[in-house]
Amino acid sequence: MNKLLKKQISLRLSNTEYEHIKxxxxxxxxxxxxxxxxxxxxxxxxxxxQEMIRMSEARMKRVIFNMLSAVADLKDHEILAAExxxxxxxxxxxxxxx
Numbered sequence: 052m053n054k055l056l057k058k059q060i061s062l063r064l065s066n067t068e069y070e071h072i073k074x075x076x077x078x079x080x081x082x083x084x085x086x087x088x089x090x091x092x093x094x095x096x097x098x099x100x101q102e103m104i105r106m107s108e109a110r111m112k113r114v115i116f117n118m119l120s121a122v123a124d125l126k127d128h129e130i131l132a133a134e135x136x137x138x139x140x141x142x143x144x145x146x147x148x149x
Contacts, residue, residue: 064072076086116137120130 072086072090073083076083079086079089081089116134120133125133
C-alpha cells in the first residue's frame with residue numbers, strides 16, 4: 052500500500068449510486084476506490100471552474116458598467132450614485148414605484 056495514503060473514509064450510498072460507480076470503474080478498468088477518487092477530483096475541478104465563471108462575470112459587469120458610464124458621460128459623483136443603485140438592484144431587484 053502507498054505510504055502516502057494514510058486516511059480512509061467510508062460512506063453510505065444507495066444501491067443505484069454504488070452500481071453507477073461500480074459500472075464506471077469496470078468500464079475504465081479501475082477499482083471502485085479509484086473511480087471514487089477520480090470523481091472527487093472532477094468535482095473539485097468543477098468548483099474551480101464555477102469560481103472562475105463567477106469572477107469572469109463580476110469582471111464583465113465592471114467593464115460594462117465603466118463603459119456605459121463613459122458613454123453616458125457621467126461625472127464622478129454620478130458614477131458613484133449609479134454604482135450604489137446598481138448594487139442595490141443586484142441585491143434587492145428593481146423596486147417599482149406606485
